[in-house]
Amino acid sequence: MNIVTFAPMLRIVAHIERLLWTQDCVILPEWGGFVRQTQPATYNKVTHSFCPAHKELTFNATLRHTDGLLTEAYRKAYSVDYPQAQLLVEEDLQALRNQLQTERQVSLGRLGTISLGDEEQLIFTPGDESWLNADSYGLKAFTCVPLPLLEEQQAVAQPVAAPTQKRSVYYIPIHRRALQGLTGAAAAVLLFFCVSTPVTEVSRTAYTASFLPTEITTTLREAPSSTPPASPTAEEKPVDQESLVEETTVKPEPVQPKAPMVDKPATPRKMYHLVIASFPTEDQADEFMGTVDRKQYRQMGKVTRGGKCRVYAARFDNRAEAERQLAQLRQTDRYKDAWLFISK
Secondary structure, three states: OOHHHHHHHHHHHHHHHHHHOOOOEEEEOOOEEEEEEEEOOEEEOOOOEEEOOEEEEEEEOOOOOOOOHHHHHHHHHHOOOHHHHHHHHHHHHHHHHHHHHHHOEEEOHHHEEEEEOOOOOEEEEEOOOHHHOHHHOOOOOEEOOOHHHHHHHHHHHOOOOOOOOOOOOOOOOOOHHHHHHHHHHHHHHHHHHHHOOOOOOOOOOOOOOOOOOHHHHHHHHHOOOOOOOOOOOOOOOOOOHHHHHHHHHOOOOOOOOOOOOOOOOOOOOOEEEEEEEEEOOHHHHHHHHOOOOOOOOOOOEEEEEOOEEEEEEEEEOOHHHHHHHHHHHOOOHHHOOOEEEEEO
16 A cells, blocks of 8 residues: 555545544445444343443445545545535545455454455445444443352352162051150160160278278278177077977988088189279380389389279279378379279
8 A cells, every 4th residue: 555545545534433422323335334332231141241332333335425524524634615525525435446456455443454355345344333333332241140040050069969879768667655665765775875884893981071080980890790690599488398299209300511601702802903004905004104204113013903904103902001092092193084994
């Protein structure tokens, strides 16, 4: 494109843009007309998108009738009469024709481009239309998905868990009164187990106060029970004369040999352990024993009962002595929670 054709093209494009600010249609003689259309705000129910009101520029090749707007704009801009202005318009249009025939396409700046099709028809491609929408500057199209649809999309986007195999469900009819009875029985059984759970024997004297010394109460508790009253002797029983007569007539029964006496095994003595720690496994108990001073607690050992491994500092066969040592052991901060475990 040379300068001779370039300057008229820019001149006619500037006049068309200026006219489209105020006019809805500007016709190029023997070419067609530029039509400015105002589109209202729209809402697309499918895509849920909102589009603000805006102006669009189209080109209608059938509008070839000269309306005189472009010639009048030339006349006012260059201060010439109407025939001279008409000649200037024809000169610019001829420059557009020459470029279109040569390059098969001509640019009209912000208006867009016009090109020749396969059948020599004019094809208009609009350019940036923001210069036409100054009154709606800043308003852009946006999408607003409804909340129920958004929740549905999120639910679908989440990974679907693998279907689990259906299991047969059987319903057993139970009467309401029978259900109440079963509930009451279950509660009674649970209460029985809670109340009757065996508890390790604990010395009451070690945890309660008393007005009597511990040695006295312990001696009284361990004292043997009083002997049962002796049965009346033969001299104290009344003598029955008839029985005496019968005894004289009855033959004496043969004396059977007595069974040899078997010594009963001696009952094991109770041992009282001063427990300082309790663990579920022996390994934990051994690890704890490694942290205790063996010189101070030479009798330290471990005893396992009921799934628990208990570490004791000392053990005694005398309860009074064990309780006295327990009181001294609790004066140490580390073993203030020591307790007495009794075993046979």
